[in-house]
Every structure is written in structure tokens, then in C-alpha cells.
């Protein structure tokens with residue numbers, strides 16, 4: 001990948017974004033300048049340690065704490081984790097993190113002048129079931145400014161990480177919301193070269209899955225490999 005005076009190693013895998021995407025400024029600093037060196041996987045990388053459902057309690061309702069309800073639009077996000085053949089991937093640890101309804105992360109590095117919510121941590125985790133399905137309840141995240149360029153705002157999004165059977169098997173991606181006017185302006189979303197692959201990061205509004213008087217639903221499937229693969233933030237081998 002050549003961008004201006006920089007030449008970067010590593011090519012995109014399928015619909016994944018390249019490691020260097022000049023409009024997404026911080027990739028200019030962190031993209032490797034030399035080809036990656038393959039490290040042969042040993043049983044250590046292919047097996048444990050991994051967190052199982054017996055060692056961690058699920059946190060699948062981010063919309064409230066013991067002290068009260070979080071502020072904002074309550075939503076349900078559900079879908080399945082599938083392999084390249086469309087078969088379900090059960091027992092996968094999915095972790096999520098996101099900004100609150102006002103567009104601020106509960107993290108010291110986030111100094112955006114938007115209110116924090118004492119009843120919203122913005123982090124969750126859960127495992128896929130036998131059919132590869134997952135479901136969590138949260139608050140629709142707000143857009144936030146990120147200083148990549150003048151007047152830069154991230155579209156509303158939820159970060160997701162998937163662990164396989166070992167820590168070395170990790171994939172990271174982001175889920176977006178339909179009809180967000182910021183998508184066409186976002187250098188991270190648009191770092192994904194293929195329009196079809198970009199669409200696979202946008203969840204689908206699901207009226208059927210919504211709960212009357214309580215929460216709207218959005219459907220988001222995560223496909224690990226193949227033509228319908230979800231774009232991930234690191235190259236896969």
C-alpha cells in the first residue's frame with residue numbers, strides 16, 4: 001500500500017481494511033513498514049488459556065446497573081456468529097464496548113465535553129449459544145468527535161471482540177446503525193475498500209425482535225470467513 005511518501009506492508013484480506021489508510025490518521029503511525037513475519041503456531045497459541053462461561057459471569061444487559069437505569073434509547077442487539085460455510089460458532093466469548101447515549105466513553109482518556117452516565121459502564125460480555133446466537137441489551141451510543149480532521153465525528157457504533165478457543169484467536173470489529181448520515185464521512189468505515197463489505201458492518205433494524213413498550217432491536221450477524229465475511233480490524237492468516 002503506497003500513500004503519499006509512505007509505503008506500507010500488508011494487504012487487506014478479503015473485505016478487511018488495509019493496515020494503512022491515510023485518511024484514518026493514526027494508521028500512518030501504527031501501520032508496519034515491513035512485511036509481517038509469520039510466527040508458526042504452537043499448541044500454546046492453538047489451545048488455552050481462554051475464559052469459559054464457568055469462569056466469568058455474563059454482562060449482557062448494559063442498560064442498567066443496580067443503582068438505576070442508564071440514560072438514552074434502550075436497544076436489543078442480536079445475531080449469530082457463523083463460520084465461512086454459514087454454520088453456527090457456539091461458545092465464543094464476545095466482548096463489547098461503546099460510548100454512552102451522549103457520545104462519551106467511561107474512560108479517563110475520553111475528555112469529550114459530554115456527560116458521563118453513572119448507570120452506564122459501556123462494557124459487556126457474553127457467549128454464543130449452541131446455535132451461534134447472541135443477544136444483549138444496551139443503550140444506543142451517541143456520535144462523538146475524534147479530531148482525525150476538522151469536524152470529524154464517529155458514526156454511532158459498538159465495538160466487538162471475539163475470542164475463539166485461545167487468546168491467539170481474536171477478531172475485532174465495529175457494528176454500525178442503518179441510515180446514519182455520518183457513515184459516508186467516516187474514514188474508519190470507509191477504510192474498508194469494498195462497498196459490499198462495508199454494508200456487512202451495518203446492523204439491520206428488526207421490528208420483529210423489538211419489545212413493545214421497552215426496546216428497539218437491531219440484528220447483526222458476524223461471519224468469520226468466506227465471501228460474506230465481516231470486515232475485521234486485523235489481517236487474518
Ligand SMILES: [Fe+2]
Nearest residue numbers: 099154157159
Ligand atoms: Fe469507538
